Amino acid sequence: MKRIFETSVAGRAFGAAALSVALLSGANGAGAAEIKIGVLYPISGGGAIYGGPAMQGHDLAVDEINAAGGVLGMKFVTAARDSKLNPAAAAAAAKELITKEGVNVLLGGLASSVGLAISEVARQEGVIYIATIPKTIKLTTTKLHPYVFRTASNTDFEGDAMAQIVKKVDGKKLCDIQLDYAYGHDLGDGIAKALPKHAPNANIVIKLRPKLGATDFNAYITQIMGSGCDTVVSGLWGNHFVNFAKQAAPFGFFGNHVYITGGEIASHEVASKLAGDYPDNVWSNTYELWYHSPTDAHKKFQARLAKKADTEATAMWPVLAYNGVMLYKAAVEKAGSTDADKVSKALEGLTIDTPMGKLTMDAKSHQANTGQFWGPMKKVAGKPYRVMDPITFVPPPE
Amino acid sequence: MQGKYKATFWLSVVLVALLLLVPALGSKYLVDLTTEIMIYALFALSLNVLIGYSGNISFGHAAYFAIGGYACAIFLTTYEWPLIISMPAAIVLAGLAAAFVGYFCIRLTDIYFSMLTLAFGMLVWAVAFKWRGVTGGDDGFVGVAVPEFIGDRYAFFYFTLTVVALSTGLLWLICHSAFGRTLVAVRENRMRASFVGVDTRRLRLTAFVVAGTFAGIAGSLFAMYNRGVYVESAFWTESGQVLIMTLLGGLYSFFGPALGAAVLYTLQVGINQYTEYWPVVLGTILLIIIMFLPNGLVGLAQKISAQFSRRT
The missing domain is CATH 3.40.50.2300 (Response regulator)
Structure with missing residues (x-):
């Protein structure tokens, strides 16, 4: 009797697997219209x-x-x-x-x-x-x-624009903090490529690479503060920057560093989320601004x-x-x-x-020849959160 | 051949024959899904050597799956070795890694064994994550140079079916050999087994290596199927997923984990198409297994069969 159980159990097992597969097999290809x-x-x-x-x-x-x-x-x-x-x-x-x-x-x-x-x-x-x-x-x-x-x-376009801002703010000692994945590494390379062209006197003194999805930046914040850099170049985006800014603010971080980023933190998504916590001395980018219509x-x-x-x-x-x-x-x-x-x-x-x-x-x-708006983030009367001012459109480099 | 083994053999032949017919159904999606299920089935079967047969719960089994995957991808793409060398080399490497890790782990038992496997598993993940120049880090190793003769999805399906069928057959022979029987004795009572002269440490180490090697086979198939390996393959969640597959199918049945892999993976793929709340479903499944199905789906089927036969 036990033998019958074992074979029938195996049979049912295979049957169940086949049935589950069959249930999901219907291809819903694009119709003619x-x-x-x-x-x-x-x-x-x-x-x-x-x-x-x-x-x-x-x-x-x-x-x-x-x-x-x-x-x-x-x-x-x-x-x-x-x-x-x-x-x-x-x-x-x-x-x-x-x-x-x-x-x-x-x-x-x-x-x-x-x-x-x-x-x-x-x-x-x-x-x-x-x-x-x-x-x-x-x-x-x-x-x-x-x-x-x-x-x-792309990261080369952004790196070029960020190097131009480094020159504008007269950055000399740079801390480079990027997320540890393709975007972060390639943006770091893009900045390093463009610095000799736009800001030859600037040097990267420290490179930090937190993990994509990281929420705790305290160790990186203290390393940057201890490295003596005057400018931070970064690609922390979305909630990465939201967390970074909230954790760095109590150290007086943004009072001592100019923060230049390609992480589109000038966007409504990040600026409105940080609202009153949005720090000083931030230069960022965005593809579009609801409060600025160029066309x-x-x-x-x-x-x-x-x-x-x-x-x-x-x-x-x-x-x-x-x-x-x-x-x-x-x-x-x-x-x-x-x-x-x-x-x-x-x-x-x-x-x-x-x-x-x-x-x-x-x-x-x-x-595509996609450029971006770049500029410092400022408090402007009548606006619900920090806005980019002045707004400069930077076309992709030739 | 004994009667019950004969029945298992013929059922397996029927299953392979049915799988051979899958491409004839004309659905690319079904071919892909079946390929993925076969790979995960082998992965779950490999873990069961360790859990179901030797009674050692590993929380780091994904490490050998990832080592097999990364090694095969790197040998094929970076070194441009032919498949006949790349895949066996990757499998041997996964086996050697299992031997190294197992050497330390088998000195411990129960929760300590499990935690050490987790620690080694996360070490492998950390190496894959940080060794960006070789593994691609968080971006993964993308663009694996799969040989042309298995480049087509149908050819790869038959290749996977062949490798998985042969590997499953080999695993079955290992688990039903004197070695497998002694493993069960060690699982049931390690002390008594050692009193009758069984070298339990050596036996558990062998089981660890066998499990790691077959996980390496599954990993190398996975890398070629996806044309890429990602660091998530080594993460503890992947080890957790294969553990749930094994539990869902049934620990104490040879084919149970394969069934668990088929059901869980099909559910995951199906549910992900409609909602992003798959982790909630996964948690519920785990809850149900632990509370109501300690012997998995195979155990449930056995229970139903027993009740049905009692009535008739």
Whole structure:
């Protein structure tokens, strides 16, 4: 009798496994009348501060395209997954979006490590990937392939702008604190490359590399304070900077150092979160500001976004996700097809109008000519939190 | 061959035959999912040698999975070695690492053994995280140069099926040999086993090496399948996940952990498509296993079968 049990148990085990697999096997490929977009932003954990707003911009673009009749007679449909700031999880989700959902394109990513992982899946599967936020220079240099394109800025552009600010504030002894992953390392390299050009008298005296996702910066703060540097160059973004600023303030940190960062902490997301705790002597960057419209197109975009988000003070990341969708739409229109090879060719050299002005995708590097606003963060009467003042647009270097 | 072994053998043949038919269903997704499940099944089976057969709970088993993965990726890509050398070398390296760690761990028992495996596991993670020039650090080792003959998803599926089937067969032989039987005796009563002349330390070390080696095989398959290895593969959460797979399937059954891997991984993939709250589901599953299913799904099936046969 025992033998019968054992064989039947094994049989049931195999049966259950087969059934579970069968239940999940139905492929929901893109239908004939739709173009399916796979989107990967972090919508949980520490990255959600940027991923959530990015999804708003993505949805706004899709709504506008569909309201105008779609592309080539097809509607845009979104399949979104949580990239979790985790390259392994993002790669698995990207693969699932392609093989199960049958998406025509991948958009998004936030952390550079996640961008590299999604790009590798796009390369394997022959699907277009437009990196709307990841900035590691590797994506468009050593890891470049025909299917990857970037609408975000990159670490070399940012490093160059930061070196110009080092010159402006007359920084001599620099402390370099970056997160220990692709973006942090590449931004550190970008700054080091640009310093001899813009601020040859400045020297990096210490390099610190906290982990991506770190929340305790006390050990790094004391090392910086003990190193005697006058300027800090950094890429701490989102909650990393929020925690860093709150922990550093009691030491009088920001009274003794000029803090220059490429972590977009001038954005609404971070500035509003820190509000009264936002420190002095910070120079930062942002792609977009709700309180500054350089073009009429931006004014209209911001009004639509404000309506969708139900707040006048809108976030910065939506414009990046919005531009990514609009670039893909233009490429499909130009190619007259969703075929990845044809869209890839169409993307090379393509120029579109965006809320921030003309955006051109370089045919060789697959990098868009995306500049950023840079400036010091100041208290201004009538504004709910610190704002950038003066605002200077820094175009990408030639 | 004894009757029950004959039945297991034929059921395994049927399962392999069914798996061979998966690509014919025409779903790339199903092929990918099955490949992933087979890899995790082998990973869970390897852990069960240590937990189910020798009674040693490891919290750091992901270390050997990661070593196998990183080593295979580095040999194939950085050194451009052929697969026939890269994969065996990676497996041997995982086995050697297990021998080194096991040498220290088997000197301890119970919670102390478990905590030491966790410590070594996190050491491997720290090396992978900080040795950026070799492993890629937090970005992972992306772009593994997989040989062309298994570059296609279908070819890789058959390759994985072959490797996993052979490895499972080998593990089955090991677990059902005199060595495996003696391991069970050590698990049941270590002192009594040593009184009858069993060198329990040597036996536990061998089990540690066997488990680490087969985890290395699973890791090298994982690296090639993903064309990348990430530092999370060595993190304690990965060790926790494979432990839950083993518990879910059933510790005291040879095939139980494979079933646990299939069910847990399928649930994880399915639930992640609809919500970001997978950790909540995972916690609930663990709660249910601990409170109601101490012998896992296989134990539950056995209980139901027993009740059913009593009625008939």
